[in-house]
Amino acid sequence: MQAERLQKILSRAGITSRRKAEKLILQGRVSVNGEIIRELGAKAVLGKDDICVNGKAIKAETEKVIVALFKPRSYVTTLDDPQGRPTVVDLLKGISERVYPVGRLDYDAEGLLLMTNDGELAHRLQHPRYKVPKTYLVKVRGHPPEEALAQLQQGINLEDGITAPAELHILEDDKKATWLTLTLREGRNHQVKRMCAAVGCPVLRLRRTQIGPIDLGNLQPGKSRRLKASEVRALRKAVGLDG
Numbered sequence: 001m002q003a004e005r006l007q008k009i010l011s012r013a014g015i016t017s018r019r020k021a022e023k024l025i026l027q028g029r030v031s032v033n034g035e036i037i038r039e040l041g042a043k044a045v046l047g048k049d050d051i052c053v054n055g056k057a058i059k060a061e062t063e064k065v066i067v068a069l070f071k072p073r074s075y076v077t078t079l080d081d082p083q084g085r086p087t088v089v090d091l092l093k094g095i096s097e098r099v100y101p102v103g104r105l106d107y108d109a110e111g112l113l114l115m116t117n118d119g120e121l122a123h124r125l126q127h128p129r130y131k132v133p134k135t136y137l138v139k140v141r142g143h144p145p146e147e148a149l150a151q152l153q154q155g156i157n158l159e160d161g162i163t164a165p166a167e168l169h170i171l172e173d174d175k176k177a178t179w180l181t182l183t184l185r186e187g188r189n190h191q192v193k194r195m196c197a198a199v200g201c202p203v204l205r206l207r208r209t210q211i212g213p214i215d216l217g218n219l220q221p222g223k224s225r226r227l228k229a230s231e232v233r234a235l236r237k238a239v240g241l242d243g
């Protein structure tokens with residue numbers, strides 16, 4: 001068996017994403033054969049070495065599961081909320097595996113959230129290198145002028161750098177607001193809200209409708225479903241895993 005980096009082992013075993021696994025290591029919460037490891041380069045062999053997180057031994061998760069959830073507004077995208085607000089985990093019915101949210105939707109945002117115990121897949125879906133498109137249905141205050149629409153599509157200088165090219169379609173507008181779809185290939189925190197605010201049109205409603213090949217479809221708010229085998233294949237292909 002081949003030695004692998006600890007963060008890779010932890011994410012593959014379904015413990016958490018690779019990025020979060022790195023944090024666990026740096027925080028001194030991971031041990032190998034009884035010794036706390038704090039370096040990100042450290043390697044081990046799952047099944048041979050005794051690898052523990054918070055003192056608890058990990059074992060390889062056999063079955064990988066991917067769940068699509070329609071996150072309603074007023075739910076937090078974490079496993080546990082210190083403020084006691086309802087979390088997306090409260091909505092999962094009939095899923096016995098420990099699955100983790102892939103990225104985040106804001107408390108007041110709604111729509112498609114994927115949850116999985118496949119750390120590598122989760123990592124790739126979020127990493128800008130894999131450019132997985134995420135589409136949002138957005139209601140903004142007012143009517144963005146042509147120049148603002150062009151800026152949203154071409155790139156906006158936010159405090160963490162210029163945004164990558166995005167696709168935008170205007171759906172409809174009324175007296176006070178405009179509905180549009182925005183497709184991004186990166187996933188920074190509050191990105192849609194920050195982009196729209198930067199062109200003077202704050203977001204009033206935000207719903208994610210698509211992640212790569214997976215569509216919200218007619219899933220109802222608060223409901224979840226396991227992805228079909230064909231969807232899993234398409235999703236894995238979209239991030240360069242399998243074929």
Ligand code: URA
Pocket residue numbers: 104105106107109189190191192193194206
């Ligand atoms: N962009 C945002 O501003 N919020 C989200 O929840 C997702 C994308």
